[in-house]
Amino acid sequence: MPKITVPEHGKFEVEKGKKLVLALEDNGINILHRCGGKAKCTTCRVEVENGDFGELTDIEKEAFSRKGLQEGFRLSCQVRVEGDATVLPIMTEDNSDLDAGPRPAE
C-alpha cells in the first residue's frame, strides 16, 4: 500500500486510490475541507513535497486562479493516492479557528 508522510505528524499506509483528503483525515489530521470536496474553498490544499498526483486538473487550476494562489499546491479533495508521497496540509482545525467542514464523498 502507498505510504503518505506528513512532516511533524508521521507516516501512514493508505489504500491505493483513496482520496487524499480522506486519507489525511482518517489518519488523524484535521485538515479543513470547508466546501465538502467541491473544489470551491481550497482549504483542503496541500503542498506536495514529494510524490506524484498526476497533472494539475482543470478544476484545480480554476480554483487556484480564482483564489489567487500560486502553483505548488494540490486540492486534496481532487486527487487520489496512487503512490508514496510527502504532503504538507496548509489549513487544519489546529492552525485555524475553523471547523473542518462536511466530509467529502469517498
Ligand code: FES
Ligand atoms: S476545495 Fe473545498 S474541500 Fe477541497
